[in-house]
Amino acid sequence: MTLHNNQQSKLNVGCDQTCQSSSICGNCQGCRSAASGPSEIIISADLLNKEPLFLPGRTQSGQIKIIIGARSNLTIVDSAIGPACSVTDRNKLILEVGSGAQVRLISMRECAAGNEQNFVTQATLSQDAQLQLLEYRLGGGKVSCRTDIDLQGRGSTADIRSALFCAGQDQVSSIINVKHFAARTNSRIISKSVLANEARLSYRGLIMVGRGAVGSCGAQQANALLLSDKSRADLAPNLDIKEDDVQCSHSSSISGLDKHKLYYLMSRGLTQTLAMEAVTRGFLSITFEEIPEELTTDLDHILTSRLKCALANIN
Numbered sequence: 447m448t449l450h451n452n453q454q455s456k457l458n459v460g461c462d463q464t465c466q467s468s469s470i471c472g473n474c475q476g477c478r479s480a481a482s483g484p485s486e487i488i489i490s491a492d493l494l495n496k497e498p499l500f501l502p503g504r505t506q507s508g509q510i511k512i513i514i515g516a517r518s519n520l521t522i523v524d525s526a527i528g529p530a531c532s533v534t535d536r537n538k539l540i541l542e543v544g545s546g547a548q549v550r551l552i553s554m555r556e557c558a559a560g561n562e563q564n565f566v567t568q569a570t571l572s573q574d575a576q577l578q579l580l581e582y583r584l585g586g587g588k589v590s591c592r593t594d595i596d597l598q599g600r601g602s603t604a605d606i607r608s609a610l611f612c613a614g615q616d617q618v619s620s621i622i623n624v625k626h627f628a629a630r631t632n633s634r635i636i637s638k639s640v641l642a643n644e645a646r647l648s649y650r651g652l653i654m655v656g657r658g659a660v661g662s663c664g665a666q667q668a669n670a671l672l673l674s675d676k677s678r679a680d681l682a683p684n685l686d687i688k689e690d691d692v693q694c695s696h697s698s699s700i701s702g703l704d705k706h707k708l709y710y711l712m713s714r715g716l717t718q719t720l721a722m723e724a725v726t727r728g729f730l731s732i733t734f735e736e737i738p739e740e741l742t743t744d745l746d747h748i749l750t751s752r753l754k755c756a757l758a759n760i761n
Contacts, residue, residue, distance in 0.1 A: 489513065499522045500523045508538065509539065513544075522549065523552045526556065541568070542569075543602075545572040548576045562588045563587065570598055571602035571603075571604065574600070579604070579608075580607050584749060588616075595633070597631040604632070607638075610637070612642070612647055614756075615644055616646070617646045618647045623652045631663075633653055633665070635666040638730050640730065646679075649670075649683075650682050663694070667698070672700065703722060708721045708725060722757050
């Protein structure tokens with residue numbers, strides 16, 4: 447599939463339904479669950495797409511590769527929550543971002559309790575390219591998600607914000623690797639995780655700065671909020687620096703609910719459950735502030751439902 451800069455109409459990806467969306471696949475369950483969705487999408491140079499590109503839920507190869515032309519500016523949505531969750535079989539997304547292109551990738555996934563899910567995101571950025579990844583993983587069973595981003599071009603930038611919610615018997619593994627191969631490259635990783643009941647999380651993050659990547663900057667922050675004394679989080683942010691002229695940092699924290707914040711909210715009339723919900727939402731807010739408003743409905747509904755269930759079991 448190829449999208450040119452003068453082509454704004456909806457393209458055929460095997461969907462028999464009729465809709466008027468001007469994005470590639472549309473915010474349409476029929477399109478996103480197409481049995482023969484494209485395995486490769488090519489975005490031409492200088493494309494300025496005002497509406498999001500919604501990816502189909504199925505492809506013959508189980509993956510999608512997107513080649514983005516130079517100086518393009520677009521938002522890509524990879525959603526597998528709500529009705530789309532049951533029809534998604536893709537487990538890999540590959541991005542090649544051209545010089546000067548600006549891309550926002552919003553990845554939202556939900557896994558049903560007891561199921562296993564593995565998902566890999568790979569991205570390569572050329573000179574002055576910018577990628578913002580907003581990642582949301584809403585619990586369920588045994589989940590493994592891996593993100594690998596290579597900053598190959600001088601001045602390229604990666605901004606990653608990850609929000610995870612785990613409850614019940616969930617076991618989640620999250621791996622985020624950003625590698626700087628060129629000078630003046632920049633990266634930031636913010637990972638926020640909430641665990642309830644007997645959930646388990648293993649987080650491994652890496653910022654690597656290779657030889658020749660002088661003047662590069664990288665920052666990594668991993669935080670976990672435990673709603674139960676039975677939940678566990680293992681956070682391991684790492685740095686691998688092979689150059690001297692760089693600025694890199696990493697930090698991590700694991701904490702429980704702040705009793706002072708709960709007391710304050712309860713003194714203002716909130717029940718304990720509502721106070722715990724408010725504190726939890728505040729903890730995750732930094733990862734939600736960049737998401738377009740039109741995409742928050744399903745995400746907020748599922749998060750609210752899972753959070754209320756987890757808190758009810760705690761109380």
